[in-house]
Amino acid sequence: MGYLKTFISAGAFALTLCLAGTASAAPDLSVMSAGERIAFTKAMPKGGELHNHIAGAVFPETLLAWAAEDGRCIDVPKLALAPPPCEAEGLRPAAEAIIDGELYSDLLDSFSTRQPGFLDRSGHDQFFGVFDRISGLGSGRAGDMLAVVMDDLAHQNTFYLEAMITPQGGPAAALGLTVGLKNDLAQMKAELDAAGMPALVTAAIDATDAMEARARQVLACGTPAARPGCQVTVRYLVQTIRVLPPEATFAQLQLGVALVQADRRWVGLQMVAPEDHPTALANYSLHMEMVGFLTGRGQLAPVALHAGELTFDYAPPEHLRDHVAQAVRVAGARRIGHGVDLPHEMGAEALVAEMARKGVLVEVNLTSNAVILGLGPEDHPYAWLRDRGTPVSLSTDDAGLLRIDLSHEYERAHAYGASYADLKQSARNALAFSFLAGEGLWADPGRYRQPVTVCRGQIGEQAPRGACAALVQSSDKAREQWRHEALLARFEESVAAMGRR
Numbered sequence: 001m002g003y004l005k006t007f008i009s010a011g012a013f014a015l016t017l018c019l020a021g022t023a024s025a026a027p028d029l030s031v032m033s034a035g036e037r038i039a040f041t042k043a044m045p046k047g048g049e050l051h052n053h054i055a056g057a058v059f060p061e062t063l064l065a066w067a068a069e070d071g072r073c074i075d076v077p078k079l080a081l082a083p084p085p086c087e088a089e090g091l092r093p094a095a096e097a098i099i100d101g102e103l104y105s106d107l108l109d110s111f112s113t114r115q116p117g118f119l120d121r122s123g124h125d126q127f128f129g130v131f132d133r134i135s136g137l138g139s140g141r142a143g144d145m146l147a148v149v150m151d152d153l154a155h156q157n158t159f160y161l162e163a164m165i166t167p168q169g170g171p172a173a174a175l176g177l178t179v180g181l182k183n184d185l186a187q188m189k190a191e192l193d194a195a196g197m198p199a200l201v202t203a204a205i206d207a208t209d210a211m212e213a214r215a216r217q218v219l220a221c222g223t224p225a226a227r228p229g230c231q232v233t234v235r236y237l238v239q240t241i242r243v244l245p246p247e248a249t250f251a252q253l254q255l256g257v258a259l260v261q262a263d264r265r266w267v268g269l270q271m272v273a274p275e276d277h278p279t280a281l282a283n284y285s286l287h288m289e290m291v292g293f294l295t296g297r298g299q300l301a302p303v304a305l306h307a308g309e310l311t312f313d314y315a316p317p318e319h320l321r322d323h324v325a326q327a328v329r330v331a332g333a334r335r336i337g338h339g340v341d342l343p344h345e346m347g348a349e350a351l352v353a354e355m356a357r358k359g360v361l362v363e364v365n366l367t368s369n370a371v372i373l374g375l376g377p378e379d380h381p382y383a384w385l386r387d388r389g390t391p392v393s394l395s396t397d398d399a400g401l402l403r404i405d406l407s408h409e410y411e412r413a414h415a416y417g418a419s420y421a422d423l424k425q426s427a428r429n430a431l432a433f434s435f436l437a438g439e440g441l442w443a444d445p446g447r448y449r450q451p452v453t454v455c456r457g458q459i460g461e462q463a464p465r466g467a468c469a470a471l472v473q474s475s476d477k478a479r480e481q482w483r484h485e486a487l488l489a490r491f492e493e494s495v496a497a498m499g500r501r
Ligand SMILES: [Zn+2]
Pocket: 051, 053, 306, 337, 397
């Protein structure tokens, strides 16, 4: 069977693991040394990643190497990438700049958050400014970026990615500006369709084909030299930009819904850019109304939203009262990115209980929250959400800019009180609460005590039998969950075997 081959090669990562001090079937993270915990979380199957911006996922060293290969320039005073020609004052060819040790190091600082207080910027400003400074790379490396992310996840024993990408973002925004903002959202939608929205959907599908073809080429998929990343299943979230004029954001959202309906690789909507930006704050309620309208509160297209990525440092109290509540109740979000303002929201306990009941998951990005918002273990709501049974899953947000990987976040979670059982649940949640199509393997997603009837007694085995095999064959979600459970079983066996030695 197809997946058997997948297990064998993917399982090789788990089987290389050797750990001391983890004799029981439930490893205790608190008795592990730092090195042991890092090795453990690196090898642990983490299911998938639900919050990953491809544009921020690649380390600056790689971006600079591509800039050099592509004949791009460095704007030295701005420490930014720029398009050719590199003749204007202050510009140097990237190929030349990267062999200048001091400049290279400054560029790595400029393109990441590794140097706290770099150029006297806050972590927040440094982080959000990077996207502008690397925009001079152009859009020609999308497939290369995807390949890097896929291969990196596979090397961490993780084989599902829900990647955030903005398809046809510029043309969609331009269409929105042409049509203009209307009070009647249905009228605005009709005018956008008449003004050329269907052509943008076609263009987005073509661009997705080209990006995936390039990623497969980079990874040598389908050849004897195929890299591990070829085994990663990828789906996409349409990331729309919340700091544009609202009619431009609306057009991006409308394109997103149409794309999700037209192409099974695109599975949901997102909204990104700083939530504390004045435009984003001013239009927050309007945005939630737009998403709710266009998606039929999540019925026509699944919705995940950055919401509540706020603290008092970045917004006044009135904005910390209901952003997550609006995302869940007005926009119909099934997942919340960050949600760190949740304890501040009105009726917070009732809200997280409602999220637990409805199965609304919070995508938790610990390093991102620490670097951008200054939230550490002492004031982060992660432990509270776990206690209340609100589903959570760990993710990187922007691994390249933050200079981390998914395993790093699993290791870091220990400092926030997470046990191995919590990490295991985070990994399973990454598939159960993904927007993959089809029925899942679990009757109780978020708890994982009861497999669906047809798969009882089989979870963790190499290959499914009978009606369970039919489910795994016909459902994207069940297939990924089956693969994860098999990897998990092997991982736990290898850990137990190490402990017995
Ligand atoms: Zn994000």
